[in-house]
Amino acid sequence: MSELRIEQRIAERQDALSPQERRAAATLVDHLDDLATYRAAELADLAGVSKATMSRLFRSLGYADFDEVRAHLRALREAGEPRRLDGPPDLGAHAEAEGELVRRALAQPRLDDAVALVADAARVTVLGWRSGYPVALHLRQQLAHARGDVRLAPAPGQVLGEEIADLTAGDVAVVLGFRRRPAGFGALLAAVHDTGATVLLVADRTASMHAHHADLWLECPVETRLAFDSYAGAMSLVGVLADGVLSHLGAPARRRAAAISATYARLGEVE
Known part of the structure; x- marks a missing residue:
């Protein structure tokens, strides 16, 4: 210890x-x-x-x-945790730190359970604030290729109340909560849990006091020896989660992904 x-x-x-x-x-x-x-x-x-x-x-x-x-x-x-770094960035140290974060983030003993929850849910709502928002956005975009009825919340400029009013048993709420979360994060998480939806929390260790409001917690480190927190591990973790959902759902998910690509081509939306 x-x-x-x-x-x-x-x-x-x-x-x-x-x-x-x-x-x-x-x-x-x-x-x-x-x-x-x-x-x-x-x-x-x-x-x-x-x-x-x-x-x-x-x-x-x-x-x-x-x-x-x-x-x-x-x-x-x-031992190497200053609040600021002097001099130019050490690119070797940066690459090493990012790689270690990814390895730690992917060492999840319950990742298969999380995949099954998200894949089999009636509806998935992905919630993220501050530094968790881009990770939530990335997860929602990837999940939408594998399955239907995936929402991102809260919408820009909106609060949570109207976003969770229709959550219910059978739904899964994936909550991204990294340190320097918004004030009242615990109350927000508790409100999501009280809807009856299954709560999957993806967060660093500083969210431990909120974990009792989650049905499953995937711990994802963000701290490094560098000046700023890194979300390389978080992005890798949600990518692996989405990959797992695509694999879990099998042929229907592959047909959905192909149909989305065909629609891109028909509308000329992507290069």
């Missing part, structure tokens, strides 16, 4: 935490970038929990106290 990052420790211990400890853990994750600038009492106030609860959480995560948490974060930065 000592080698794990703090958000990984939280993810592994999530089910064993009390509601108050989960609230404290969510505050830690929300303030990872500047956690070392706080005192333990200030973090407890931010989370709305007691100092004793925050101390219990630290011990549950394998730290003796908050000083050890700070030391752990300093060690991570010293």
Whole structure:
């Protein structure tokens, strides 16, 4: 456990935490970038929990106290996690980091389950916000070649209420939720879950506190040693998911893809 990052420790211990400890853990994750600038009492106030609860959480995560948490974060930065990069980009390091993200993203023990859910659903709604939106757009575009009734939500400039009003049992909602999600993401995910639709969450580890609202969670890392998060792994994962749906559905999906290509040609829509 000592080698794990703090958000990984939280993810592994999530089910064993009390509601108050989960609230404290969510505050830690929300303030990872500047956690070392706080005192333990200030973090407890931010989370709305007691100092004793925050101390219990630290011990549950394998730290003796908050000083050890700070030391752990300093060690991570010293090992290559600066907030900014100086000098020109190291293209070799960039390629290595992207490749590692893709390998980790595709190491999904329940990918076959996710494929079956999406393939067999009465209707699929793909939801994404902020950095998750282009990934959602890509997934919807690919799924639409394999099966019918695939929607993207929310529509630009719209909110969620009208998008999920007709979700029901038999539907699948694929929710893309990477870190720096919009405020209230947990409530949005809970509202989708409450419709009765099956929820497939595709997210990085920082979404662990929301995972209990999902029926299936595909964990997809985005953090690298580089200046910005990378979505190479996320794009690869949703591509493999769509490939799996096409294969799962077999001949009908292949006929649909061929018909779409024929329509492109008839309308002159693509080169």
